[in-house]
Amino acid sequence: MNRNDIRIGLFGFGVVGQGLHTVLERTPGLRARIGRIGVKDRTKARNLPAELFTFDRDEVLDDPTLNVIVELIDDADEAYRIVTGALRRGKAVVTANKKMLAEHLQELIELQRETNTPLLYEAAACASLPVIRNLEEYYDTDLLEAVEGIINGSTNYILTAMHRDALTFAAALRKAQELGFAESNPALDVEGLDARNKLVLLLAHAFGLVARPEDILAVGITGISDLASSYAREKGLVLKLVAEARRLPNGGVAAAVLPTLVRPEHELARVQDEYNGLITQSNFADRQFFLGKGAGAVPTASAVLSDLSALTYGYRYEYKKLHQESTLALTPTDAEADVLVTFGAEHAPDRADFSAIHEYFHSQELGYYLTGTIGLDQLAQAAWLRLPGISIVRLPTPLRAVTTAPASETGPVVRAAWATDEAVSPL
């Protein structure tokens, strides 16, 4: 494929599909035209000639005049059929569908090898931020210790709107949907599942570890309690949904998506609205920070455009780390986190799950909380984690290897300061 002859078979003409059309019209130096567009809804009005559109997947995949398939639909199962169908036909693919990728990553890596056909997906992790290719290429020799970031634009938009602009959760989510940031099923965003899917992609390119999404603990932002928000305000901390993957000294990797309290001087504290921010920690380059728009039509399409351009110079992912580190695994049993758990009179967390409890507190108005240290595995398996009225937020310390240090040495003991309340043990 050369830069003057890119003929695109596009699937999806929603937020990102239309964003791509806009971007291509304004892009000098790359002559790409959309030859056919596969969509679903026969009743929708379209702003391009009707003959461009089809409702038959194979009409696009089998069209010999098209030399690349761009998959931008919101149905992960159909996206899987499109992407595998295209690869089996030897057609290069660009996709933004992180759910489909995370659910089938191992198979898609093998299929690229079998068919000798590239599949690129820069837009699928952090939208406009060039993270996948950087992790794959720039850090191919500098050993990464950790990637940590805000990798879902909608939840960051919602948290920003709630805390800076005093919007309700429902109003903030509605705006994120209107602006085209949220998934068609916004539960994927607000339950932390979209961030988890993206973390699967980051793990593969940062560490060479192909994980199943269901093996990574993900807690979203729907359960964040008023007490947790008050705690954040009281301590001058900022609430963010943070995905983190970190090498542990024993050779494993800890990974999780958790609502997290971030110190105001931390890079992630200043990531606002639909922006994403990703911190890489590596042996030689040390700490680096990527910041940019993590959702939206044109920013996302810019990453699709970059993938199209990369295809013209023969670029494909080599999954370099996968070959370097074939035995690396997630080891949640070796990792722990410091957390704040808030709860009501009805359900309480099981004290035995914590390796250390730093503080209990009862606010007459807002309920109970405790802060403590808990193994990632214990947390993932805790039945109480999903009970109504219980909310968990990570304290501003990184995931780390399990320590045997006494509670007082595992971190500062925080003291609550609501004047009328008292520290009590409800457990």
Ligand SMILES: NC(=O)C1=CN([C@@H]2O[C@H](COP(=O)(O)OP(=O)(O)OC[C@H]3O[C@@H](n4cnc5c(N)ncnc54)[C@H](OP(=O)(O)O)[C@@H]3O)[C@@H](O)[C@H]2O)C=CC1
């Ligand atoms: N929005 C964003 O900011 C970002 C989105 N993404 C990802 O990009 C993809 C597209 O998202 P977005 O543009 O927001 O979604 P939209 O809901 O705006 O658009 C979805 C498009 O997919 C089409 N579609 C749905 N099902 C089928 C099907 N079975 N066959 C053919 N076409 C189908 C729809 O067709 P019709 O027009 O007929 O309804 C529509 O054109 C998703 O995977 C999303 O996760 C990635 C990064 C950022």
Ligand SMILES: N[C@@H](CC=O)C(=O)O
């Ligand atoms: N819904 C996603 C869109 C981009 O990936 C998000 O909000 O981050």
